[in-house]
């Protein structure tokens with residue numbers, strides 16, 4: 001399935017008329033790339049030019065790295081035509097590269113060089129890099145613990161939610177019993193269970209898994225149910241006249257037809273389970289990124305907190321990207337889905 | 341009824357088509373507590389291999405009757421039988437092409453056509469039949485397309501292929517050609533007739549178009565306004581292929597339009 005993006009069209013579709021002055025053409029084609037390079041040179045120089053107001057060990061390396069990125073951006077822009085898809089990718093992202101370079105320069109200057117922002121609370125970029133290089137083992141352990149907990153809870157919650165949703169949508173009897181329970185318990189934020197869960201479960205790990213599963217399960221159940229319930233009777237009629245048995249109607253009609261709804265539920269469940277994960281790690285589990293944040297706060301290690309936040313947002317957005325990739329594979333038959 | 345007598349004489353040799361008996365069927369729907377009678381004492385008996393066209397004003401109950409024949413709904417009164425066996429639930433020997441194509445949007449064209457064989461658990465050994473059915477409606481090159489990529493007429497042809505692939509004994513068609521352009525429509529009509537002649541299934545065709553009914557069917561049944569009653573049961577004794585300009589058909593057409601209350605304009 002091909003998606004059309006405006007910048008692709010601009011990159012490949014722009015006619016190269018020989019009558020246009022070559023300089024104007026070159027600026028239009030490569031101007032942003034050059035600008036990106038300039039922004040990163042500025043960032044690199046801002047690191048190297050002035051003395052740091054504090055004691056950070058990675059300032060020099062960061063400045064060099066910024067200059068390398070600037071060189072890559074420039075080279076990529078100039079040689080864009082010969083780099084194929086990598087060149088095109090760079091071309092479409094060049095405006096972002098400019099913005100990022102400018103932002104980092106301002107950040108560097110405002111913190112490490114002139115301390116316009118109050119210092120311990122707004123650490124400079126190099127101190128965050130320092131966390132990634134010097135505190136890597138602990139950070140990786142935390143990432144691993146978080147991913148493990150999240151994945152287990154999410155898969156359990158999604159599976160149970162899906163099965164419950166299909167059963168309620170399909171069977172009146174199941175609906176009669178489960179629906180009131182769902183209405184009563186579902187809207188309760190999963191975090192409200194935290195104190196009880198940590199006492200009643202044998203380990204904080206099982207308690208958090210339960211809470212994450214709960215937070216995931218509710219939206220998945222409700223949306224799967226509504227998906228199954230809204231399947232048009234016409235589809236069942238067609239399948240029945242062609243000789244379909246009830247199992248076929250569930251597996252090959254109800255579930256595929258409900259799948260777009262199911263994915264909305266999975267998406268919502270992912271969001272609310274992230275919240276539970278972080279809170280659970282901050283309160284009860286002695287591992288994971290939430291715990292790392294808590295620990296860093298205890299030591300007033302602000303750079304570590306920002307570093308952990310960045311990792312966390314990368315993980316969350318990565319999880320959603322993965323979910324959307326799976327959805328796009330399964331729902332190719334749908335047109336006009338949102339690209340993440 | 342004349343046809344009932346004809347059935348008694350009909351030899352019960354093994355044909356592909358099944359006999360269909362609709363006996364004193366009445367049906368009604370409840371709308372807001374009020375009863376809406378839709379079919380009133382309808383009796384039709386169809387011989388094996390007959391091609392029967394059903395004509396009637398919009399909303400008179402034609403689709404409702406087809407649903408009863410398919411076994412999707414139960415009549416309030418009366419009974420329906422396929423080869424003397426009472427129809428109580430759907431069966432792949434009676435396949436319906438609905439008024440809307442209702443393709444499954446999550447399945448490709450090929451998979452849509454394969455639906456019946458898959459539901460009956462015989463797809464693995466009979467994949468060729470799906471290809472053949474697609475060939476028949478001229479959509480082989482669209483086997484991988486999804487329904488949203490089809491035009492209305494193509495979707496209707498896929499629906500037809502999805503029905504034909506099952507080798508039904510009674511083919512139930514609810515205005516299947518209504519959405520086609522007139523050219524494709526004429527082609528498909530010819531295809532339908534040759535298919536019917538070749539396979540010998542019994543056909544029940546609902547249509548709005550008197551000319552279509554006369555070109556295709558050997559029997560045209562005209563219904564009254566709702567609740568539908570059989571108003572006329574007309575035999576069309578004309579060999580195939582039939583010509584639209586045939587004065588005999590033109591005469592019948594005038595007669596049918598008269599029954600439908602359109603005599604003033606024709």
Ligand SMILES: Nc1ncnc2c1ncn2[C@@H]1O[C@H](COP(=O)(O)OP(=O)(O)OP(=O)(O)O)[C@@H](O)[C@H]1O
Nearest residue numbers: 369370371378397398399400401402403404405566
């Ligand atoms: N499921 C239903 N519930 C209530 N009323 C219904 C239902 N299905 C059909 N009807 C009513 O029954 C009547 C006959 O409907 P039907 O679909 O059989 O008409 P039709 O003859 O096929 O018309 P058309 O030629 O326009 O398709 C209509 O008045 C309709 O409102």
Ligand SMILES: [Mg+2]
Nearest residue numbers: 402403439514
């Ligand atoms: Mg109808």
